[in-house]
Amino acid sequence: MGLGNEQIVAYWVEHEIDLAVDWSEAHERCWRCGYKAGLAKCHIVPAALGGTDSADNLVLLCGRCHREAPSHQDPQYLWRWLRATCVSSHDTYWTLRGWEEFEVIFGRKPLECFKEAEIDHRALNAECRALAADEFARTVTHFGEGRLNPSTIACVIAEVEKKLADRHGIALP
Ligand SMILES: [Zn+2]
Incomplete structure (x- = not known):
């Protein structure tokens, strides 16, 4: 079985502190748009390009944001995109x-x-x-x-x- 949302959040709480979504809600709100939604475990480096299924290669995104996220071998692009486009006002x-x-x-x-x-x-x-x-x-x-x-x-x-x-x-x- 893969990791649960809580485990992925627990990993990034320690490593990544400047996203818009509040960490207390990060297991149920998309890290990019802030909507409460069924969240996908999104690979930072795609599996097809060697990305692993461990927490350090996963973020939680809703389906719509997942489809818009960059799929690139260099993990910096996913983070750049996420920081540049994430919003703090929920549900708008x-x-x-x-x-x-x-x-x-x-x-x-x-x-x-x-x-x-x-x-x-x-x-x-x-x-x-x-x-x-x-x-x-x-x-x-x-x-x-x-x-x-x-x-x-x-x-x-x-x-x-x-x-x-x-x-x-x-x-x-
Ligand atoms: Zn989203």
Whole structure:
């Protein structure tokens, strides 16, 4: 049997002290995005390039971050990537990535056309959250996996924006 998450955390608590995730939660939160998720034991040096299954070659990442992590024989790259991209604010990282992806896909920032409108912005935020919850529920069911990638989150934002625009009689660009 391989190592448990707690054993991997116990090893790095002694060796690696400047990650964003709190060590008390590092067995259940991704070391990169901070989300509570099923964590993969990610090889720092890939097994195919000679990396071992011992704690000094493993970090804990969620599935999405694991797929984005560098797979290189030199372990410094994994650490550089992890330190450069890890976030301390929990549970917002992938929403922000979806926000950025929206800009890439649609060539503008989401919800910008609402800035000029005469709408109570606190009420708008609440509406936005309620609509997003509905949209996420539909998408999760559709994709089955329960974890959305940034481009899917961008689609959810687009759907929410469309519905808000309809409700408030605002024309989208
Ligand atoms: Zn993650």
